[in-house]
Amino acid sequence: MEINKELLDKFFERAGENPRLRQSFDLRTSSADTSQRMLIALLxxxxxxxxxxxxxxxxVICLCGKLDVVIYEEVVTYEKNAPEALPMAMDAQDVTRKVEYREVQRIHLCPAEAKYGCQIPKGAWHTVEVIEPSVIFEAKDGAYKG
Incomplete structure (x- = not known):
C-alpha cells in the first residue's frame, strides 16, 4: 500500500460522508496485532x-493539514449539597464531585510550517482541534477496538 495524495483524497471524501467528519484506516495487517497504527482523516x-x-x-504525526493537539489536566472539586443549617457531619450523599479540564498545553501541528508531530504522555487528557482538513498517523499500544 502506498500512502499518497490519491489515498488521502479518498479519506477526505469518506470523512465528508461520515456524520462524525472523520475517517480512520487501520494499518495493522492482522487482528492479532496488539499495536494500534492508523491513518485518520479529520475535517x-x-x-x-x-x-x-x-x-x-x-x-501523532501530521501528514497534511493543520490542527492543534490540546493537553489538559483534570481538576476535581467537591461541593457540599446539604443546606448550611444541617450539622457538620456529612456522608457521601451530601457531596457532589465535579470534574473539569484545564488546558495546560497546545501543540500546533502543520507540516507546511515544519511542525510534524508530537508524543502524548501516558495518562494525559487530550483532544484535537482541527483547523483545516488534516490526515494524521497515530500509533499506540493496544489493539484498536473502534
Missing part, C-alpha cells in the same frame, strides 16, 4: 471528546 468541525490512554503513550 474541521469534528468533535473528539477529551480522553486519555492510561496504559500507553500516543504518537
Amino acid at each position: 474541521p468541525g469534528t468533535v473528539v471528546p477529551i480522553h486519555r490512554h492510561e496504559d500507553t503513550t500516543e504518537s
